[in-house]
Every structure is written in structure tokens, then in C-alpha cells.
Amino acid sequence: MATHDDLIPKAPWRAIHVTDGDWDAADPALLGTMLTELHLIRAFEEKVLELAAQGLVHGPAHSSVGQEGGAVGSILPLRSSDHINGSHRGHHQFLAKSLVHLAPQMEPRATFGEPVRELMQKTLAEICGLAQGYCKGRGGSMHLRWLEAGNLGTNAIVGGGAPLAAGSAWAHRHAGTADVAVNYLGDGAVNIGSVLEAMNIAAAWKLPLCFFIENNAYAVSTHVDEVTAEPRLSSRGLAFGIPSWKVDGMNPLAVHLAMEEALAVMRSGDGPTIIEADCYRYFHQNGALPGSAFGYRSKEEEASWRARDPLEMVAAKMQQRQLTGEDEVAALRSRCLTLMDDVAAELLEKVDGKTRIIPALWPPAEFRDVGIRGDLSEFDGVRYEELESFAGAIVEDEKYIKTVADVMHRRMSQDPRIVIMGEDIHRLKGGTNGATRGLSTEFPGRVLGTPISENAFCGLAGGIAMDGRFLPVVELMYPDFLWVAADQIFNQIAKARHMFGGESDMPLVMRMKIAMGTGYGSQHSMDPAGIFATSVGWRVVAPSTPFDYVGLMNSALLCRDPVLVIEHVDLYNGKGPAPADDLDYFIPLGKAKVVRPGTAMTILTYSAMVAPTLAEVEASGFDAEVIDLRSLDRAGLDWETIEASVRKTNNILIVEQGSIGTSYGGMLADEAQRRLFDWLDQPIQRVHGGEASPSISKILETAACAGKDEIADGLRRVMRDQGRLIAAE
Numbered sequence: 001m002a003t004h005d006d007l008i009p010k011a012p013w014r015a016i017h018v019t020d021g022d023w024d025a026a027d028p029a030l031l032g033t034m035l036t037e038l039h040l041i042r043a044f045e046e047k048v049l050e051l052a053a054q055g056l057v058h059g060p061a062h063s064s065v066g067q068e069g070g071a072v073g074s075i076l077p078l079r080s081s082d083h084i085n086g087s088h089r090g091h092h093q094f095l096a097k098s099l100v101h102l103a104p105q106m107e108p109r110a111t112f113g114e115p116v117r118e119l120m121q122k123t124l125a126e127i128c129g130l131a132q133g134y135c136k137g138r139g140g141s142m143h144l145r146w147l148e149a150g151n152l153g154t155n156a157i158v159g160g161g162a163p164l165a166a167g168s169a170w171a172h173r174h175a176g177t178a179d180v181a182v183n184y185l186g187d188g189a190v191n192i193g194s195v196l197e198a199m200n201i202a203a204a205w206k207l208p209l210c211f212f213i214e215n216n217a218y219a220v221s222t223h224v225d226e227v228t229a230e231p232r233l234s235s236r237g238l239a240f241g242i243p244s245w246k247v248d249g250m251n252p253l254a255v256h257l258a259m260e261e262a263l264a265v266m267r268s269g270d271g272p273t274i275i276e277a278d279c280y281r282y283f284h285q286n287g288a289l290p291g292s293a294f295g296y297r298s299k300e301e302e303a304s305w306r307a308r309d310p311l312e313m314v315a316a317k318m319q320q321r322q323l324t325g326e327d328e329v330a331a332l333r334s335r336c337l338t339l340m341d342d343v344a345a346e347l348l349e350k351v352d353g354k355t356r357i358i359p360a361l362w363p364p365a366e367f368r369d370v371g372i373r374g375d376l377s378e379f380d381g382v383r384y385e386e387l388e389s390f391a392g393a394i395v396e397d398e399k400y401i402k403t404v405a406d407v408m409h410r411r412m413s414q415d416p417r418i419v420i421m422g423e424d425i426h427r428l429k430g431g432t433n434g435a436t437r438g439l440s441t442e443f444p445g446r447v448l449g450t451p452i453s454e455n456a457f458c459g460l461a462g463g464i465a466m467d468g469r470f471l472p473v474v475e476l477m478y479p480d481f482l483w484v485a486a487d488q489i490f491n492q493i494a495k496a497r498h499m500f501g502g503e504s505d506m507p508l509v510m511r512m513k514i515a516m517g518t519g520y521g522s523q524h525s526m527d528p529a530g531i532f533a534t535s536v537g538w539r540v541v542a543p544s545t546p547f548d549y550v551g552l553m554n555s556a557l558l559c560r561d562p563v564l565v566i567e568h569v570d571l572y573n574g575k576g577p578a579p580a581d582d583l584d585y586f587i588p589l590g591k592a593k594v595v596r597p598g599t600a601m602t603i604l605t606y607s608a609m610v611a612p613t614l615a616e617v618e619a620s621g622f623d624a625e626v627i628d629l630r631s632l633d634r635a636g637l638d639w640e641t642i643e644a645s646v647r648k649t650n651n652i653l654i655v656e657q658g659s660i661g662t663s664y665g666g667m668l669a670d671e672a673q674r675r676l677f678d679w680l681d682q683p684i685q686r687v688h689g690g691e692a693s694p695s696i697s698k699i700l701e702t703a704a705c706a707g708k709d710e711i712a713d714g715l716r717r718v719m720r721d722q723g724r725l726i727a728a729e
């Protein structure tokens, strides 16, 4: 008969409770600060609900009323240089972190200073979508960011902030500080992959990151017991070796003590922690009605939690120690309400008996797209080169893949901020293709082999980029994995700058190789250009020669925006011109290149389709002009070069390899016909692959991808449809 041993989890999992002795021993100044912050946040949230009820908050108002204790208790032991982020329900954490930054100690009897008043107004203004808000009204309630105070930015994607916070924690650790990051999340968020992936990577890499779970038992109307067999959510730590605490989140002192214990772990370099705080939101998911009004919970349950209100608890404990009195608490409450009335009044006016936002406070409509990308001023004064005018020595037949590794080697040796990450990039002589060859031995600690957690490591890189002390380069093994990491790549990295007000840089480089033709089938064979180029925020480059790779990679690394560098297996194995010893020049983001002048048509193409296009043009005898686009994103398309060509040729053929569904050419054709319609003699023609993603079977794969035959056919079509005789037909 089999025998069993009980296995002991690697990390402790404990409930923490406070005693009367703890309350008696608590520093009076700490309790006074707690009480003041709790009241300020409560009054703030009540004002938000009041404005929401009057229709003055556009979008949801996810109030934290009832949950203030967890935020205040956990944030008071933090310092300004510690970072936090949270979710859609984040006002209380944002305010608590900002208050600790502005006024580490608050005296319940003192009048509020101007900085606190300004905090309240700017936060309220942001929630109302007004220009004076922290994110100029762009972020609203769900995207509150104030980096100076350590607020990285709240998130409307449940769990989406966890990988970003891991990036911040990585930056703290790698910079050699003892600072930490705290990711606030709900019980619902514990079940999403981003969070579980982030827990794993944070533990594997010993990142100083606290996952602070506000377990209010509901995700909208769904009870935690319905969606997990282990509703004690701090148990998740057991799976990852993360020390975890379960604590009464209505008790700010208990939470404070739990966070102090967690900080001792994190600040001493022992990795992440989890704190699960049991708490309750008094109202529904959003707005001022209780949850019971929607039938998913009872009035009795609500009353039982309200009876344990954190504001009342702290006040009662302080009164027991005669640190305050009922009148003083009432006076504090009244000063908080007056403060909120005052700051709200400055945003509002009454017209015909109706309250409205003062019109002058809205951001102007022209602000709509401002700050999607940076202004590229970081390129001022750099040395641009083109192969044709390059004064240095050229190696005519350099392997493209060697240049990929060489230029990164050069940049990493010059710039200690660069850190690269991806699956297996630290082994196998430079990852699966040799693109990072030699780097892990040369730069230990800066070449990170990641777990297979695309969402987590892409988001972690995003968090590093937003932190700004380091410069992340991410390799995605195959482009199709972008769907796995889509939230971090598109919702987080791409949107952050614009969403947070248009000024927060996101300097990050992502590399991926197109692998069509390798037989890796439907899930490894996409061209990512179309998806990235239509996902505003990304810049996209596709160098087709080793020489261009050097200049464009250098530009990608200098740019303050996220840049996708598209590579291709066909290029890796091919050879082309490369600089013999100069790896320091740039090629502008936004500069296409005419690689063959001609008059019969303009062919727009990129990456590994440039060479076969040139070959087919020569074979056809048609005098086509071929443009290697090089920069593919909407802001990077070089319309000057394209327009000059089309004015001459009056015909466009777009050549790409991949399938039509997510193709790049659709966006390009749309943009081109709007701009160049007057110069066109016929509709824009396109060469592209089939509808389905390429299959593994060699014949079917060849049929699915555009190649030399399709290009030749495209050339003939353009000639035929412009009515020019074709000798062969």
C-alpha cells in the first residue's frame, strides 16, 4: 500500500491578527494620521458619488467606500520612492499614496494645507475628465497616475497592472535600492493569467513586489466562492513560494502590521509577498446604490460589514486611549466634507438651476490625439547614415543574424541601462536563432531568460520602461504570441503615454521574427506589421538589410516610444551589406528608401519581400520603382518619398507576404488612396497571401504565402489594368 508524506510549502502562509496590546502600543501620531487619511478619503469618495449621481462624472464611479482601511493601513509604511498601482477601484490607494508623499504625518485637529487641497482637487478634476487633472483629464477615474508620489497609474483591465508593477519592482532591485512596488488587485483579479504569471515571475526573480489583494468577496455581482475552490486567496502564494498573509482589511492597524512584516521581507531582498485583506465595498460595483439593491447580496450582510467600519474602529480605539474625543472626530469629519465641498465648487457652476462643469475646465477637443507619441526630440543632433553615402568601410556579405547580435552587443557595452529578455535568449548560443549570441556571458544579469509567460514579461518590460531607469528589449519568439501578450502589448504599453496625459515615456524595444516558410504552421507564421501599425502607440520598423538593421535598431533604442523591430528568418540566413566597424549611426524613424528607381508603377514593400520584389521586377522587364518602407507605423510612413514616386508612376502595388486577414496592406492602401487619389490611374493593387494562416504542409504553406509567382502576377496586373501592353500576353 502506498505511503504518503505531507509536503511542506516553501513559503509561510499565515493569518495575522492584532490584539488590544497592539492598539495600546500604536504610536499616537500613526493613529492620528490614519484617522485623518481615512476621513479625507471617505469624504472624497462621497463627493465623487454625489457628482456621479448628478451625471457629472462621465463613465463609472467605482467607489472605495468601506475599503479605505486596507489602503491607508498598507500605504502608511511606504515611502515616496516605493511605487504602487491599482485597478478600476483605485481612488483610495491613489489618495493614500499621494497623502503619504505630501504629508507623512497628519494631525486630525490641524487645518489642511494647500498641497492636500490641491491633491483633492486635481484628483477630482481627473475623475471628471478635466484639463487640470493629473492626466489632463484623459485618464479619469480608472487611470490615475502621479509618478512623483509613487503612483504608477491605475488600470481598467482587471489584473493588467500586475506585470507592470513587476517591472517597477525589477527596476528597484536592479538599481540596488530597497524600494518596493505594491500591486493592488481585487478578488476577481486573482483568477486572471496576468496576475498568476506575474506572481510566478516575481518569485522566480525575487522581485520586491507585494500583491495586495482586496478581497471584498465580489467581482461585480459574482461571489468569490463561485469562481474558485480556494477562496482564501492568499493561498496562491503557496504555489509560487511567496510568503503570504491574510488579514482583516477593515482593521487599518492590522493591515499596517502585515505590511510592515511584508516590507521586511521585500526590503531585505527576499522577493515578493502577498497580503490578502478581507474587506467590503459598501456600495455596488459603481454608483451610490448598495449591492443589495441589485439582489446579489443581502441587507443583513451589508449591515454586518458596516458595523465594522474602519473610520469608526480607529476613532473608537483612539478615544479609548483618550487620544481624541467624539467632538474632535465630528470636527474632522466636518472639515473633510467642507474641503470637498470647496474643491468641488471650484469645478462647478449652476446654470438654470442645473449644476454643470465649468465649460472652460474641459480639455480642448484639439487635445484629442496630442501625445500619442513623443516628439522625437531625442534624435536632435544624431548622425544619420545611408548605405550609399556611408564613408566607413562596408562588408558586402555580412550575415544578417550576426549583425543583429553585434549591434546589441555594441549598445549594451555602451549603455548599461539596456536589459534584454525573452524565452531561451540566454542559452542555445543566443536563443533559437542566435540573435543574442554571446550577450549572456558578456553582460550577466542583463540577459534574462524568462518563463513562458508572454503577458508577464512583456508587461514587466513595460513597467521597466515607464520607470525609466532601464531600457528593456523584449524578444518574442514568434509574432503570433502577440495575442498571448495582447493586453500588455496593446492595452498597456501602446496606450500608456496617451492615456496618462501624453507625457509619460515608454522607451521599449520589442523584436520578433517573421517565420513564414519554416513549416511552423498556423500559429507561428504571422506578419505582425498590420496589427502593430493599427495599434496606435507603437512605432514599427522592418530593416531589410544588415546595414539598415544597425541604423534602425539604434533609432529604436534611442526612441522614447515603444518600437517594434520586425525581423525575418529569410533575412537571418541571408547576407547583405553591413558596416565593417561602425555600429553607432542612425537611420531616421520615418524614412523610406527607393531601392530601385522606375516609372511604370510604385511598389511599396518591406522586410524580406524587398529582395524577391526587386528580382521579379528585373525578371519582368517592367520599369517599376521599388520602395522599401522601412518604417511602417502610421506616424512613420514616409509620405514625401511615396508621393514623389506616385506622382511619377501613377500606380501603386503593395507587396506583402502574409495572409490578408491581419495584413498591413489594408491600412496602407486606405491611407494611400486618401492622400494620393488624384495621382492614381487605377485602384491600388495588392499582393498578399491567402485568407488562412499558413499551414505546416509545405505545399499549402507555399500557397498561403505570397512569393515570387504572386509578385510576378501583381506586376502583370498593374501593367494590364493601366492598359499598357504586355509583350508576353
Ligand SMILES: Cc1ncc(C[n+]2csc(CCOP(=O)(O)OP(=O)(O)O)c2C)c(N)n1
Residues within 6 Å of the ligand: 088, 089, 156, 157, 158, 185, 186, 187, 188, 189, 190, 214, 216, 218, 219, 220, 285
Ligand atoms: C480583463 C477584464 N475583464 C473584465 C472587466 C470588467 N470588470 C471591471 S471590474 C470587474 C470586477 C472586478 O472584481 P474585483 O477584481 O474583485 O475588484 P473589485 O471591483 O471588487 O474591487 C469586472 C469584471 C475588466 N475591466 N477587465
Ligand SMILES: [Mg+2]
Residues within 6 Å of the ligand: 186, 187, 188, 214, 215, 216, 217, 218, 219, 220
Ligand atoms: Mg472584489
